[in-house]
Amino acid sequence: MTARLLIVDDEALVREVLRLRLMHDGDYLCDEAASGREAIDLVKTNRYDLVITDMLMPDEDGLAIIQYLREQAPETHVFALSASANAQLLNQASQAGAERTFAKPFPLDDLADAVRDTLVIEPS
Numbered sequence: 718m719t720a721r722l723l724i725v726d727d728e729a730l731v732r733e734v735l736r737l738r739l740m741h742d743g744d745y746l747c748d749e750a751a752s753g754r755e756a757i758d759l760v761k762t763n764r765y766d767l768v769i770t771d772m773l774m775p776d777e778d779g780l781a782i783i784q785y786l787r788e789q790a791p792e793t794h795v796f797a798l799s800a801s802a803n804a805q806l807l808n809q810a811s812q813a814g815a816e817r818t819f820a821k822p823f824p825l826d827d828l829a830d831a832v833r834d835t836l837v838i839e840p841s
Contacts, residue, residue: 720743764793770782780809807819
């Protein structure tokens with residue numbers, strides 16, 4: 718079964734690195750959003766198994782995305798990312814319903830393992 722993921726970050730390089738790593742690791746379809754508003758628009762029209770969102774972005778931030786998902790798509794898993802200097806944001810993300818948080822920079826293997834464990838998909 719192919720899992721569908723949404724990667725949300727205002728930095729194109731971060732989105733690309735995460736998408737390539739995750740697609741290499743498993744059978745995932747990965748969509749990308751460059752802003753919180755774009756992510757919410759995508760969630761309105763698509764079902765995602767997992768949304769991985771940065772916390773600080775223009776327009777709607779990661780907290781708004783998490784809150785929207787908890788209200789409108791509670792079955793969707795959510796991971797939050799933020800710079801290690803923003804530990805308070807990651808704590809807020811957890812309180813809002815993010816299942817896992819990652820302080821940037823983080824080992825890509827840690828994220829890939831968490832995705833696989835959360836979606837219960839065997840490594841390829």
